[in-house]
Amino acid sequence: MVVFNMHGLSGHRPLSFRVVRHPAQAVVLGFAGAVAVGTVLLMLPVSRTGEGGAAFVPALFTATSAVCVTGLTVVDTPTYWSGFGEAVILALIQVGGFGIMTLASLLGLLVSRRMGLRTRLTAAAETKAVGLGDVRAVVKGVVKVSLLFEAVTAVCLTIRFRFAYDESLATAAYHGVFHAVSAFNNAGFALYSDNLMGFVGDPWICLPIAVAVIAGGLGFPVLLELRRQLHAPRRWSLHTKMTVTMTAVLLAGGAVFVTVSEWRNPATLGALDTPGRLLAGFFQAVMPRTAGFNSLDYGQMHEGTLLGTNVLMFIGGGSAGTAGGIKVTTFLVLLYVVLAEVRGERSVEAFDRRIDDRVARQALSVVLLSIAAVMSATLVLLVLTDLSTDKVLFEAVSAFATVGLSTGITADLPTSGHLVLTALMFLGRLGPITLVSALALHERQRLYELPEGRPIIG
Amino acid sequence: MVVFNMHGLSGHRPLSFRVVRHPAQAVVLGFAGAVAVGTVLLMLPVSRTGEGGAAFVPALFTATSAVCVTGLTVVDTPTYWSGFGEAVILALIQVGGFGIMTLASLLGLLVSRRMGLRTRLTAAAETKAVGLGDVRAVVKGVVKVSLLFEAVTAVCLTIRFRFAYDESLATAAYHGVFHAVSAFNNAGFALYSDNLMGFVGDPWICLPIAVAVIAGGLGFPVLLELRRQLHAPRRWSLHTKMTVTMTAVLLAGGAVFVTVSEWRNPATLGALDTPGRLLAGFFQAVMPRTAGFNSLDYGQMHEGTLLGTNVLMFIGGGSAGTAGGIKVTTFLVLLYVVLAEVRGERSVEAFDRRIDDRVARQALSVVLLSIAAVMSATLVLLVLTDLSTDKVLFEAVSAFATVGLSTGITADLPTSGHLVLTALMFLGRLGPITLVSALALHERQRLYELPEGRPIIG
Ligand SMILES: [K+]
Ligand SMILES: [K+]
Numbered sequence: 001m002v003v004f005n006m007h008g009l010s011g012h013r014p015l016s017f018r019v020v021r022h023p024a025q026a027v028v029l030g031f032a033g034a035v036a037v038g039t040v041l042l043m044l045p046v047s048r049t050g051e052g053g054a055a056f057v058p059a060l061f062t063a064t065s066a067v068c069v070t071g072l073t074v075v076d077t078p079t080y081w082s083g084f085g086e087a088v089i090l091a092l093i094q095v096g097g098f099g100i101m102t103l104a105s106l107l108g109l110l111v112s113r114r115m116g117l118r119t120r121l122t123a124a125a126e127t128k129a130v131g132l133g134d135v136r137a138v139v140k141g142v143v144k145v146s147l148l149f150e151a152v153t154a155v156c157l158t159i160r161f162r163f164a165y166d167e168s169l170a171t172a173a174y175h176g177v178f179h180a181v182s183a184f185n186n187a188g189f190a191l192y193s194d195n196l197m198g199f200v201g202d203p204w205i206c207l208p209i210a211v212a213v214i215a216g217g218l219g220f221p222v223l224l225e226l227r228r229q230l231h232a233p234r235r236w237s238l239h240t241k242m243t244v245t246m247t248a249v250l251l252a253g254g255a256v257f258v259t260v261s262e263w264r265n266p267a268t269l270g271a272l273d274t275p276g277r278l279l280a281g282f283f284q285a286v287m288p289r290t291a292g293f294n295s296l297d298y299g300q301m302h303e304g305t306l307l308g309t310n311v312l313m314f315i316g317g318g319s320a321g322t323a324g325g326i327k328v329t330t331f332l333v334l335l336y337v338v339l340a341e342v343r344g345e346r347s348v349e350a351f352d353r354r355i356d357d358r359v360a361r362q363a364l365s366v367v368l369l370s371i372a373a374v375m376s377a378t379l380v381l382l383v384l385t386d387l388s389t390d391k392v393l394f395e396a397v398s399a400f401a402t403v404g405l406s407t408g409i410t411a412d413l414p415t416s417g418h419l420v421l422t423a424l425m426f427l428g429r430l431g432p433i434t435l436v437s438a439l440a441l442h443e444r445q446r447l448y449e450l451p452e453g454r455p456i457i458g
Numbered sequence: 459m460v461v462f463n464m465h466g467l468s469g470h471r472p473l474s475f476r477v478v479r480h481p482a483q484a485v486v487l488g489f490a491g492a493v494a495v496g497t498v499l500l501m502l503p504v505s506r507t508g509e510g511g512a513a514f515v516p517a518l519f520t521a522t523s524a525v526c527v528t529g530l531t532v533v534d535t536p537t538y539w540s541g542f543g544e545a546v547i548l549a550l551i552q553v554g555g556f557g558i559m560t561l562a563s564l565l566g567l568l569v570s571r572r573m574g575l576r577t578r579l580t581a582a583a584e585t586k587a588v589g590l591g592d593v594r595a596v597v598k599g600v601v602k603v604s605l606l607f608e609a610v611t612a613v614c615l616t617i618r619f620r621f622a623y624d625e626s627l628a629t630a631a632y633h634g635v636f637h638a639v640s641a642f643n644n645a646g647f648a649l650y651s652d653n654l655m656g657f658v659g660d661p662w663i664c665l666p667i668a669v670a671v672i673a674g675g676l677g678f679p680v681l682l683e684l685r686r687q688l689h690a691p692r693r694w695s696l697h698t699k700m701t702v703t704m705t706a707v708l709l710a711g712g713a714v715f716v717t718v719s720e721w722r723n724p725a726t727l728g729a730l731d732t733p734g735r736l737l738a739g740f741f742q743a744v745m746p747r748t749a750g751f752n753s754l755d756y757g758q759m760h761e762g763t764l765l766g767t768n769v770l771m772f773i774g775g776g777s778a779g780t781a782g783g784i785k786v787t788t789f790l791v792l793l794y795v796v797l798a799e800v801r802g803e804r805s806v807e808a809f810d811r812r813i814d815d816r817v818a819r820q821a822l823s824v825v826l827l828s829i830a831a832v833m834s835a836t837l838v839l840l841v842l843t844d845l846s847t848d849k850v851l852f853e854a855v856s857a858f859a860t861v862g863l864s865t866g867i868t869a870d871l872p873t874s875g876h877l878v879l880t881a882l883m884f885l886g887r888l889g890p891i892t893l894v895s896a897l898a899l900h901e902r903q904r905l906y907e908l909p910e911g912r913p914i915i916g
Contacts, residue, residue: 261841304840307837311833319915363915365796366915378765379766389846435800451811456787457817457894
């Protein structure tokens with residue numbers, strides 16, 4: 001086993017490829033370790049409210065859901081877990097969110113540099129722009145940005161919980177901190193049995209959470225670059241341009257879609273007044289990407305809304321952040337590849353930059369393997385249960401994209417189903433980033449070239 | 459409008475790019491013309507059994523379904539249409555199947571040559587191997603191979619209908635010819651109200667139809683090459699190797715999947731004896747790719763079977779044949795791209811041949827646009843109706859991949875739903891081939907190169 005040698009990498013020296021032989025492997029082991037520790041802690045009697053400790057599978061599921069910042073639950077968080085159990089979940093969310101931001105940023109940097117060296121087109125400009133110079137700076141930056149967003153959100157929520165909902169200051173602060181951490185890390189865990197459905201019409205709760213979710217979902221490199229040159233969008237890196245543009249498009253498009261699609265549904269938006277409908281429509285467009293809070297009941301939504309939400313969940317948020325899914329850049333790269341093909345252009349271009357074929361191939365691999373994972377899990381869950389396709393597909397996409405939304409079937413699945421979802425959450429959280437980095441760092445070149453073959457396509 | 463100038467291209471001269479300026483456009487117009495003529499003919503009172511003529515939308519739907527060799531129906535073929543109406547449908551199937559085989563072969567050849575010229579890696583070896591030398595040879599070849607398979611199948615079916623089902627010789631011959639043409643052209647139209655469910659246990663009906671379906675689904679270039687060197691698989695072109703391999707894998711895998719998945723379902727396989735189950739399992743694995751006959755009731759199948767069948771339908775059959783879907787080569791090319799990425803190899807290799815990046819991009823474009831079309835149509839149909847996701851998704855995939863299987867909802871859809879399916883059948887039939895050819899023939903090269911950008915993927 002080769003460990004991700006943090007010490008040897010720090011001290012403002014550029015990342016060395018000699019010490020980091022299998023960084024992707026180390027990331028997977030690190031997350032598996034965190035899940036293992038979390039499972040053991042959650043199985044302790046002190047973590048539960050009732051008699052005895054939690055059973056293995058619910059503890060494993062909850063720990064995986066927290067570390068992978070997913071938010072799917074098989075037990076009711078506020079009533080099943082004790083204060084200690086909730087603190088464990090909170091810590092796992094923070095460790096998971098911090099870990100994924102840091103490690104994904106570093107892996108992205110490694111890949112970028114390695115590919116740059118190989119193709120002799122250095123990606124230095126890209127990485128320099130986002131300030132991913134060395135490990136220590138990345139870690140410090142992630143800590144700072146996380147604490148900043150979490151603190152501001154926690155203060156907003158605490159004030160609201162204290163004065164509008166009559167909670168004691170201690171309770172309000174605890175609720176404020178928990179939901180702020182859960183929001184910025186896109187975890188979607190809530191301390192209310194109906195998640196945030198009790199606050200469906202309250203902008204002072206919904207909007208701070210939405211802002212924290214969107215910020216966390218942009219990803220660390222984008223946040224860093226926005227801080228440095230927020231008002232000079234022309235000088236942003238391609239990665240930031242793509243992430244911000246696509247995020248805006250998905251938020252606006254998603255909000256319109258959900259609002260229109262559910263407008264007359266008496267079990268969801270139909271029960272609210274017009275401002276409430278707009279707020280709830282927007283909130284339910286932010287959350288699939290990929291926080292997983294909900295202020296409406298997904299079990300009551302129209303099947304068309306669920307399918308559209310599946311698309312939002314599958315695309316997910318920004319790379320090297322707490323969002324899941326295939327990531328907006330992955331989606332946008334493929335869109336530009338198709339666009340280039342439709343226009344009959346040889347080179348793929350986006351925002352006045354050329355996108356290398358290798359990047360397009362990475363994006364293609366991530367998307368196809370993700371589709372395969374979701375479809376396989378859906379098929380297995382359909383075989384294991386008598387549930388309908390819309391609910392099972394929604395659950396599988398939600399787990400893979402580490403969203404945490406559900407039509408309400410999670411707890412009722414058989415144990416085998418819980419294990420499938422556990423594997424899917426872990427795979428969805430670490431699959432795409434480790435796939436790209438592990439592979440890009442182990443490139444092989446054939447010494448001879450085969451003759452070309454040309455099958456007919458389409 | 460530039461017409462596909464058959465005359466100027468014939469006479470054993472190689473295809474000229476000066477006269478063929480917009481062949482893809484001509485193909486689309488040709489198919490639209492056939493649909494228009496078919497619609498008018500089917501609206502004539504003589505085409506119906508009842509009073510007056512058929513209404514516009516059912517006639518349009520049926521004509522599109524026949525020309526696009528899909529097989530979805532909004533009215534019951536044997537009771538609604540007169541003998542004349544059935545003959546019109548048969549003619550439309552033959553014209554559609556013949557047209558698609560001929561034109562897709564020619565377009566594939568054009569693309570191959572154009573790309574070969576561009577990349578200076580001539581694809582002559584590939585096209586020469588399949589004998590696509592000139593237009594006249596292609597047309598003659600398609601006529602010969604179609605008549606051969608249709609005649610043999612018709613004779614087998616006629617004998618069985620005459621002697622096992624006590625039909626008069628004229629009726630048996632009519633049924634034999636109709637179902638043979640419908641089978642080889644992968645149309646899936648049947649002259650029985652329950653399609654072929656009455657023959658679920660009869661291998662003398664099911665197997666000849668399955669053979670004709672598989673042959674038609676391989677595609678003309680593959681059939682031609684198999685005739686020339688059936689026993690020298692090492693010398694097959696890459697296209698034939700890929701098509702034959704993938705067809706075998708999908709048939710075997712599909713048969714095992716359907717048989718296992720439905721084994722205990724009392725409404726489908728569970729009602730049959732073991733040989734009957736195996737025959738029906740195999741038959742229902744052949745038909746999704748993409749004939750659309752059925753000997754079991756898809757409305758009674760497990761949702762897991764429907765999802766697996768969706769995958770088979772979406773992948774479809776061989777290029778330049780009567781099969782629909784994205785085509786097996788398209789799927790396999792993407793699989794090899796992902797495999798190369800996973801292995802960290804720069805060049806994509808399959809069966810000892812190198813696959814050009816342009817081919818991979820074509821495949822990617824076909825798949826992504828196909829997914830977008832199916833998902834959009836599913837969403838629209840969900841909004842238009844109160845049907846469940848599994849049934850609507852199945853219907854949309856079936857229409858797009860011109861399969862023609864249904865859970866039984868087709869006739870009950872609103873008119874708007876029928877129009878969506880009509881558009882989807884047309885798009886699914888012509889979209890992939892015309893996309894690839896239209897674009898490959900209009901390649902543009904930038905005179906300057908942009909600097910590279912490198913977004914983070916995954
Ligand atoms: K989440
Ligand atoms: K068909």
